[in-house]
Structures are given as C-alpha cells and as structure tokens.
Amino acid sequence: GETAKGDYPVICVKTMAKIAKEAEACIWNERIFEDMMRTDVGDACNNTTTTAISAVMASYKCKASAIIVLTTSGATSHVVSKYKPHCPILTVTRFPQVARQLQIFRGCIPLFYEQGRPEGAWMDDVDARVQYAIDFGKKSNFISAGDNVVVITGWRQGSGSSNTCRVLSVN
Numbered sequence: 001g002e003t004a005k006g007d008y009p010v011i012c013v014k015t016m017a018k019i020a021k022e023a024e025a026c027i028w029n030e031r032i033f034e035d036m037m038r039t040d041v042g043d044a045c046n047n048t049t050t051t052a053i054s055a056v057m058a059s060y061k062c063k064a065s066a067i068i069v070l071t072t073s074g075a076t077s078h079v080v081s082k083y084k085p086h087c088p089i090l091t092v093t094r095f096p097q098v099a100r101q102l103q104i105f106r107g108c109i110p111l112f113y114e115q116g117r118p119e120g121a122w123m124d125d126v127d128a129r130v131q132y133a134i135d136f137g138k139k140s141n142f143i144s145a146g147d148n149v150v151v152i153t154g155w156r157q158g159s160g161s162s163n164t165c166r167v168l169s170v171n
Contacts, residue, residue: 032084047163052079054165055150059085062167065147066090068133069162070126074098074110076152076162081105088142090133111136126153134170145170 004012055067069077069091077091089108093099094117102110113132118125130151137143147170154161 047161048076049079051152051162051165052076053083055080055152056083056085058165058167059087059150062148062150064150064167065143065170066133066137067150067152068092068130069152070129070154071098071162073159074102075159077102077108077110078105080152081107088137090137092129092133109136130168138170143170 004016006012055069058064059067064085064087066087067080067085067089069080069089071077071091071093072095074091074093077089080089085107087107089105090111091099091102091108092111092113093102094113096112099110099112102108111133113129115128130153134143134149137149143149149168149170151164151166151168152162153164153166155163
C-alpha cells in the first residue's frame, strides 16, 4: 500500500483525511461524553473542569453552533476539547504562543485577538472578544443569526478563573 512518504504523498494524505473525517462522523460524541462523565468523577473537582463539562452539556442540549472560550493559558479549551463537543471550540486569546499551541487540540479553532486591553471596562472587553469569535463563525459559515452559542468566561482577569458558562442567541 501507499504511504504518505511514497510516490504519491498528496493523494495519500487527501485519502487519509477523507477516511478520518468519515470515521469521525460515525462517532456518537454525546454517548462518549456520557461515558466520560460516569468514569471521570475524580477530575470534576475544580472550577475550570466543572465549567467545561457544563458548557459541553449545554452545547448538546441547545444544539449550539459553537463553544466560545476566552482564555489566557488555553487550559479551559484543552479541558473542553477533552469532552468532545459536537461543535467547534472558538478560543479567543491575546497570546500568540497560546494560539499556536491550541491548534493541537481536537475541535479547537484558536483566534488571536490583537486589540489591547481597555482600561477599566472589563465586561466591554469580554463582550468585544465574544463578538470577535461570533463574527469569525459567521464569516466561516458555521454560525448564523438565530443560532445558539455557549460562552465560557472568567469572573476576573488572568489564568485559572474560568467559572462562567452562558448560552447566547446570535443576532
């Protein structure tokens, strides 16, 4: 058989990608999530993991088009990815290294947010970053008006504070 190092690497990689997409489509992610919930009882003791589980569960219940994560370190997106949501995870970060590292996690689409932090108006900044992710989803044609998105944010700036999960309807 042909391998990606053989005479026809492009055709081989395209074929492997096609097979992987078809196999991924056959997986019943919601069932896997339920099985993980039964077996991962020890992990769900910190705020980030609990919030990630809530977001994935909410995405299944409301048929969300995306999960939007505002992150500093990428840890929240990593945990959300572990639970295999059926929708993409749009991860907004201000740190280019974090954006590069997030590309390895299943379902994560890192978005590098280049605008500086405004002084004082923290919630306005949160709303602007959420809108940035929604605009990206609209441009990429997987979010449209009337869709639901699940948003994970923190209660303060910095790493380790992700504890808020909201379901928003896109305008």
